[in-house]
Amino acid sequence: MSIIEVSNLSKIYPVAIKEPGFKGTLSHFFQRKYRQIKAVEGVSFTLNQGEIVGFLGPNGAGKTTTLKMLTGLIHPSSGNVQVAGYTPYRRQKSFLNKISLVMGQKQQLLWDLPALDSLKINAAIYNIPDKVFKTRLDELATMLSLEEQLTQPIRKLSLGQRMKAELLAALIHHPQILFLDEPTLGLDVNAQAAVREFLRDYNTRYQSTIILTSHYMADIVALCPRILIINQGILVYDGELDKLLKSFADYRQVKIDLGSPLERKDLEKYGEISSIEGKEVCFSIPFAKLTSTITLLLEELDILDFSVQDPPVEEIISHLFTQGNLN
Amino acid sequence: MLKITRTLISVYYAYMLEYRAEIFFWILSGSLPIILMGVWIQAASNGGFSLSSLDFARYFFAVFLVRQVTNIWVIWEFEQEIIEGTLSFRLLQPLDPVWHHVARHLAEKLTRLPLVILFSALFFWLYPKATWSPDLSRIILTGLTVVLSFILAFLIQYNFSMLAFWMERATSIQQFWSLLQIFFSGIIAPLDVFPAPFKEALLWTPFPYINYFPSAMAVGLNIHLEKGLGIMFFWIVLCYTLNRWLWRKGLRQYSGMGA
Numbered sequence: 383m384s385i386i387e388v389s390n391l392s393k394i395y396p397v398a399i400k401e402p403g404f405k406g407t408l409s410h411f412f413q414r415k416y417r418q419i420k421a422v423e424g425v426s427f428t429l430n431q432g433e434i435v436g437f438l439g440p441n442g443a444g445k446t447t448t449l450k451m452l453t454g455l456i457h458p459s460s461g462n463v464q465v466a467g468y469t470p471y472r473r474q475k476s477f478l479n480k481i482s483l484v485m486g487q488k489q490q491l492l493w494d495l496p497a498l499d500s501l502k503i504n505a506a507i508y509n510i511p512d513k514v515f516k517t518r519l520d521e522l523a524t525m526l527s528l529e530e531q532l533t534q535p536i537r538k539l540s541l542g543q544r545m546k547a548e549l550l551a552a553l554i555h556h557p558q559i560l561f562l563d564e565p566t567l568g569l570d571v572n573a574q575a576a577v578r579e580f581l582r583d584y585n586t587r588y589q590s591t592i593i594l595t596s597h598y599m600a601d602i603v604a605l606c607p608r609i610l611i612i613n614q615g616i617l618v619y620d621g622e623l624d625k626l627l628k629s630f631a632d633y634r635q636v637k638i639d640l641g642s643p644l645e646r647k648d649l650e651k652y653g654e655i656s657s658i659e660g661k662e663v664c665f666s667i668p669f670a671k672l673t674s675t676i677t678l679l680l681e682e683l684d685i686l687d688f689s690v691q692d693p694p695v696e697e698i699i700s701h702l703f704t705q706g707n708l709n
Numbered sequence: 710m711l712k713i714t715r716t717l718i719s720v721y722y723a724y725m726l727e728y729r730a731e732i733f734f735w736i737l738s739g740s741l742p743i744i745l746m747g748v749w750i751q752a753a754s755n756g757g758f759s760l761s762s763l764d765f766a767r768y769f770f771a772v773f774l775v776r777q778v779t780n781i782w783v784i785w786e787f788e789q790e791i792i793e794g795t796l797s798f799r800l801l802q803p804l805d806p807v808w809h810h811v812a813r814h815l816a817e818k819l820t821r822l823p824l825v826i827l828f829s830a831l832f833f834w835l836y837p838k839a840t841w842s843p844d845l846s847r848i849i850l851t852g853l854t855v856v857l858s859f860i861l862a863f864l865i866q867y868n869f870s871m872l873a874f875w876m877e878r879a880t881s882i883q884q885f886w887s888l889l890q891i892f893f894s895g896i897i898a899p900l901d902v903f904p905a906p907f908k909e910a911l912l913w914t915p916f917p918y919i920n921y922f923p924s925a926m927a928v929g930l931n932i933h934l935e936k937g938l939g940i941m942f943f944w945i946v947l948c949y950t951l952n953r954w955l956w957r958k959g960l961r962q963y964s965g966m967g968a
Binding site: 450453454455456473475478479481482483485488489492494499500503504506507508509 | 712713715716717720723724727793794795797798800801802803804961964
């Protein structure tokens with residue numbers, strides 16, 4: 383059963399243009415000029431209850447704009463959006479009770495007070511009875527390993543703990559749909575892993591629908607079987623992550639450890655070089671030439687060790703961003 | 710709604726108490742009427758005004774007290790929320806964001822209360838002649854007008870805050886308005902010292918109802934209570950109506966520009 387239905391969604395923004403220098407400043411002051419920017423163009427997709435979907439795209443691709451249209455924060459310029467049966471921009475109370483948004487670069491918790499105080503406000507706003515609030519708080523705090531930090535002022539928490547507290551605040555009313563915009567931004571590897579694990583557990587336990595944007599591919603690989611790729615406002619891929627990787631990762635990375643360092647020009651004839659660090663060289667070799675290239679390398683070079691690996695997901699996705707429609 | 714109000718005020722009270730030292734200085738920053746009190750007492754000692762030195766002392770002390778309630782700063786917070794985009798979080802909750810601001814203001818008034826009592830005790834100890842004892846009906850009516858003054862002052866500034874949806878710095882308009890307010894709301898001088906036609910004209914504007922009217926009510930100056938309350942209600946209703954219209958238009962603008 384689809385919980386989010388998006389068809390032909392577009393958003394066009396007016397953006398003020400200012401020429402540099404004093405003359406530009408004066409003309410900007412007296413007569414402002416605007417340019418229309420197409421942030422999102424003709425995006426269509428549907429999401430089912432309980433799905434976790436990764437929303438990928440380079441900076442300025444239209445990810446956050448789309449999320450904001452799905453949450454009702456911004457009006458679409460054209461197209462239709464239905465989230466949990468509601469038109470988001472009408473911001474009906476019953477709709478707002480079903481959703482939550484977490485933004486990695488912005489916080490909703492009161493900076494100088496413990497998270498518990500902000501959570502009490504949320505509990506009152508969402509009309510959560512005291513007993514239910516306590517049960518949910520205990521449960522979520524345990525899942526997030528945040529019991530000790532709930533009574534400490536937010537400003538005293540680490541970035542990772544703060545993000546966990548933000549997640550707790552966003553989930554205390556048990557939203558049906560959770561929108562996450564870069565939730566692991568700036569977190570260290572351990573904190574990222576903890577947030578990912580929590581989201582996976584939460585999704586399994588409550589069957590909530592999660593849409594996640596992230597620049598960390600590890601988040602996407604760990605959580606999202608399905609991904610949407612948006613580039614320059616246009617949805618270029620909607621499907622399984624594995625399928626995408628299989629179709630487009632038509633090369634492998636061959637890493638060799640040389641007995642003695644060699645010049646780049648001596649190595650280039652074997653294939654495209656991804657990196658050289660001293661005696662360690664990494665080639666990107668097309669799948670079709672893999673066997674012959676490895677044979678040649680082993681025959682002609684003094685190799686101490688070598689390995690063949692799948693290319694990093696980041697690399698594949700960044701190649702894909704530059705291409706057209708991938709479906 | 711009662712639970713929301715109670716929770717918001719208690720949490721924001723705790724929040725305001727984090728700024729213990731600042732509260733003291735915020736109160737001091739509103740001591741302009743106390744400074745002007747000295748000036749007017751001196752001026753009145755030579756006669757020539759309809760009010761005596763004692764009237765001036767009581768009046769300016771009442772203005773000092775009223776300003777503790779009618780001091781509003783919502784525009785600075787609202788503008789910051791728009792610039793930083795944190796308004797978006799509030800818009801995603803099933804509660805109008807204005808209630809957060811109202812609760813913050815009420816909580817801040819509560820945190821000021823003990824210090825204001827202390828300042829009052831100090832004032833009457835230093836200037837015992839200025840002590841006056843209004844009757845119960847005057848106390849109730851003063852309380853009512855002070856509450857209405859707070860509502861009016863809040864609505865006016867919240868309306869200027871709405872301009873932040875269209876302007877980068879809505880506070881600049883507020884700063885200009887504050888200048889007018891200092892002169893025309895009875896902070897610099899009670900309206901009674903202005904020429905009668907000017908005072909009469911001013912009484913049709915919202916300015917006097919932010920400081921002068923409740924202060925004059927408190928100390929028993931000659932005011933037209935029913936007419937004054939009627940004009941206050943008119944401005945409150947007008948500001949509220951305007952506010953809802955600006956809010957709807959502003960949200961459309963905010964969502965149009967990217968929230």
